[in-house]
Amino acid sequence: MKDNPISLFHELESYVRGSKDRLYHYMYACILEQRLADLLLLSRCGVHPEDSDRLAVRLASQRSLCVQAASDIAEGTQKAWGSTPVWPDYKVAKSSVTQKRPELFSLIRVMQELRTPECSGYDLCDLEVCREDALHWLRDHADPSSPPVLIGVRTGGAFYAPLWASALRQRWGSDAHYHTVRALRKPSDPGASLYLPEELSMLPDAIDPDTDIVILEDQPHTGGTVLELAGRLSVKYRLNKSVWVSSPGRLFKIENGRLVKRSDRIPLNAAKKKRIWQMLGSSEEVVEFLLPKLGISDARPADLETVPSKSVPHWNDPMYRHDAPFRINPKKTPFFIRQKSTNEPVAFAKFIGKDLFGDFQFHQLKKFEQYLPDVLTYEDGYVVTKYEPELREMRDLFVNMPSAVTNEICQNMSGYWKTLLASCQVSGGHPVHPLADHWQTYLGEMEDFIGRKLPSDPDWFEHSLHTEWTSSAHVYTSLPYANQYGHWRARLSAGQRLKTYRFHVDSTWGGTSSIEVELASFLLENRVRPDDFRLLVNQVQKEAESLTVEAVADALPIACILQVANLLKQAKGESRLSKELILSETMQSFEYLQAMKPKLSDVR
Numbered sequence: 001m002k003d004n005p006i007s008l009f010h011e012l013e014s015y016v017r018g019s020k021d022r023l024y025h026y027m028y029a030c031i032l033e034q035r036l037a038d039l040l041l042l043s044r045c046g047v048h049p050e051d052s053d054r055l056a057v058r059l060a061s062q063r064s065l066c067v068q069a070a071s072d073i074a075e076g077t078q079k080a081w082g083s084t085p086v087w088p089d090y091k092v093a094k095s096s097v098t099q100k101r102p103e104l105f106s107l108i109r110v111m112q113e114l115r116t117p118e119c120s121g122y123d124l125c126d127l128e129v130c131r132e133d134a135l136h137w138l139r140d141h142a143d144p145s146s147p148p149v150l151i152g153v154r155t156g157g158a159f160y161a162p163l164w165a166s167a168l169r170q171r172w173g174s175d176a177h178y179h180t181v182r183a184l185r186k187p188s189d190p191g192a193s194l195y196l197p198e199e200l201s202m203l204p205d206a207i208d209p210d211t212d213i214v215i216l217e218d219q220p221h222t223g224g225t226v227l228e229l230a231g232r233l234s235v236k237y238r239l240n241k242s243v244w245v246s247s248p249g250r251l252f253k254i255e256n257g258r259l260v261k262r263s264d265r266i267p268l269n270a271a272k273k274k275r276i277w278q279m280l281g282s283s284e285e286v287v288e289f290l291l292p293k294l295g296i297s298d299a300r301p302a303d304l305e306t307v308p309s310k311s312v313p314h315w316n317d318p319m320y321r322h323d324a325p326f327r328i329n330p331k332k333t334p335f336f337i338r339q340k341s342t343n344e345p346v347a348f349a350k351f352i353g354k355d356l357f358g359d360f361q362f363h364q365l366k367k368f369e370q371y372l373p374d375v376l377t378y379e380d381g382y383v384v385t386k387y388e389p390e391l392r393e394m395r396d397l398f399v400n401m402p403s404a405v406t407n408e409i410c411q412n413m414s415g416y417w418k419t420l421l422a423s424c425q426v427s428g429g430h431p432v433h434p435l436a437d438h439w440q441t442y443l444g445e446m447e448d449f450i451g452r453k454l455p456s457d458p459d460w461f462e463h464s465l466h467t468e469w470t471s472s473a474h475v476y477t478s479l480p481y482a483n484q485y486g487h488w489r490a491r492l493s494a495g496q497r498l499k500t501y502r503f504h505v506d507s508t509w510g511g512t513s514s515i516e517v518e519l520a521s522f523l524l525e526n527r528v529r530p531d532d533f534r535l536l537v538n539q540v541q542k543e544a545e546s547l548t549v550e551a552v553a554d555a556l557p558i559a560c561i562l563q564v565a566n567l568l569k570q571a572k573g574e575s576r577l578s579k580e581l582i583l584s585e586t587m588q589s590f591e592y593l594q595a596m597k598p599k600l601s602d603v604r
């Protein structure tokens with residue numbers, strides 16, 4: 001498989017090349033390090049043709065660039081940034097994963113995704129804090145006789161390790177190296193971490209048993225990822241000392257098989273100006289900051305207030321401070337700005353990410369401008385849009401409006417997928433959909449939850465979920481993490497003028513999907529009729545030559561199981577959708593699918 005020349009990663013490369021922000025270039029360098037490390041791992045596993053020795057040299061050079069970039073940021077160096085490296089393409093035959101090494105499937109998935117690290121998404125930190133962490137450790141805990149072995153766990157640890165290495169070079173110079181390893185998922189137990197022996201063999205062959213090892217990773221939740229790695233390292237090196245673990249602002253030591261916290265501070269740079277997500281809970285502060293950007297004439301701060309769109313406390317609510325882990329997570333709490341006198345919303349603010357990841361996501365969002373509400377401003381990772389009242393769910397229009405209106409919707413909305421294909425393509429070649437091996441589990445769990453048997457054709461579902469999507473266009477999208485129908489809305493004015501909207505376009509928290517599954521999900525969740533089904537697919541087909549009506553029809557069971565998985569997630573999460581709503585939504589989807597099946601021959 002090979003990245004499309006207009007793929008998401010090449011979009012990112014171009015975006016960084018056009019920026020003077022040194023943090024962008026540092027983060028891109030760390031993203032590139034992960035790519036090269038993953039390619040080297042594939043090469044060592046025998047499923048990537050590039051010479052592993054040559055890749056190892058490139059990787060070592062890239063890590064040196066990352067450490068230098070970290071030092072430049074810490075020291076405030078103003079020298080011009082060097083050329084932005086080209087994103088390396090790769091080609092892996094599908095049989096390499098499905099037949100030779102099934103455990104590599106999760107690695108291939110990761111390589112297709114532009115994963116937002118926790119530090120930029122839902123456990124925010126200021127990255128420079130990591131360098132301070134290293135200096136504190138150096139002062140309070142380091143063995144002065146030799147540099148520690150630094151190992152970052154990809155994804156998050158790959159952004160932290162160079163900052164640690166740059167600090168440790170103050171004492172040990174160029175002898176302070178770092179490594180990264182990829183935590184994969186066991187095919188037999190997706191909840192368990194797996195480190196491949198080919199990657200562990202690329203760590204130093206031997207070290208003194210008294211050498212310190214520091215694992216850099218996102219804030220531990222259960223600790224399973226780092227405990228598994230520490231156990232493997234203790235055996236490999238016959239260590240006499242406990243392994244250290246650091247995440248931004250936190251330091252742990254592994255003692256008797258468990259993580260013991262040694263220090264804990266909020267990982268933010270106190271010298272930086274207060275950002276919107278730090279003001280949450282103070283309506284006056286947020287309104288005063290945003291008011292000049294809202295375009296509301298004659299409004300005073302006292303006239304407006306912020307109102308959460310969900311009944312979830314903000315991350316900085318005191319009730320959370322003693323949680324383990326304690327996360328700075330503004331993504332859970334989007335908010336409205338409304339007029340106090342009328343309670344009418346005037347704007348909606350949603351957090352989409354911090355630093356390079358949030359800013360690049362906004363850059364991508366602007367390409368979908370015709371389907372978004374008017375964007376008033378983008379500040380501190382928040383997209384603030386004009387509030388659009390009285391919109392109708394698109395499902396309602398498809399079910400109740402005449403074909404003239406629904407045909408117009410299909411023609412109007414086809415441009416959304418054209419933009420998605422032009423801006424968000426990633427490497428194709430999923431052997432099967434990621435839910436393929438677990439669809440029956442999800443189905444059974446949903447039936448237990450709602451207390452009903454769902455009408456389904458097991459043979460159709462099994463065939464659909466195990467279809468090899470090797471020729472289709474793949475995109476990085478919010479679909480795998482977002483129930484879709486509520487995000488498609490429209491306004492039909494008195495003169496029958498149609499305006500369509502797509503909410504939650506941002507894929508900061510997203511995943512890989514084929515264009516067939518994207519369309520099938522839209523068709524399923526909006527209850528689209530057969531004629532409109534064909535019309536919409538034919539419109540999108542002009543931009544994706546391999547797309548067929550037959551393939552989209554075959555993807556409908558995937559869309560159904562994907563919806564089930566998302567609804568179950570929402571049932572367990574803080575949004576806590578009601579059992580009645582989930583029962584109604586799920587039953588309607590399965591009934592739609594059963595009713596559509598005999599009509600699919602007409603659609604085809």
